[in-house]
Each structure stands twice: as structure tokens, then as C-alpha cells.
Amino acid sequence: MTIHARARYTLDDIAHxxxxxxxxxxxxxxxRLMDYRRxxxxxxxxAGSTEETKAA
Numbered sequence: 001m002t003i004h005a006r007a008r009y010t011l012d013d014i015a016h017x018x019x020x021x022x023x024x025x026x027x028x029x030x031x032r033l034m035d036y037r038r039x040x041x042x043x044x045x046x047a048g049s050t051e052e053t054k055a056a
Contacts, residue, residue: 018042 021041025033 015042017045019045 019042021038021043023035023038025035027033
């Protein structure tokens with residue numbers, strides 16, 4: 001089955017200097033969980049961001 005989707009974004013939809021929040025959680029026993037409640041969340045760059053350390 002083929003599924004198509006279409007979306008339209010405006011300039012107000014674009015977020016600068018943010019990244020998507022981590023949805024992958026590693027528990028103390030090593031098990032990995034996905035927290036899909038955070039899928040739409042963003043956080044400012046620099047809040048635990050690895051992108052800044054990669055650029056340095």
C-alpha cells in the first residue's frame with residue numbers, strides 16, 4: 001500500500017537554535033526505551049547538545 005502525505009509550513013514554523021529533544025532513554029540496567037511523548041519537543045542548543053561539541 002502506498003501512502004502519501006503533504007504538509008505546508010510557514011516562516012513561523014521554523015525554529016532557530018534548537019534541536020529535537022532526545023526520545024531515547026537508557027535505563028540503569030542498560031535497557032533502552034523510546035519516549036514518544038517527547039517526539040514534538042525541542043530544546044535550545046547548548047542544553048546538553050552534542051552538536052556544539054562536534055563543531056568545536
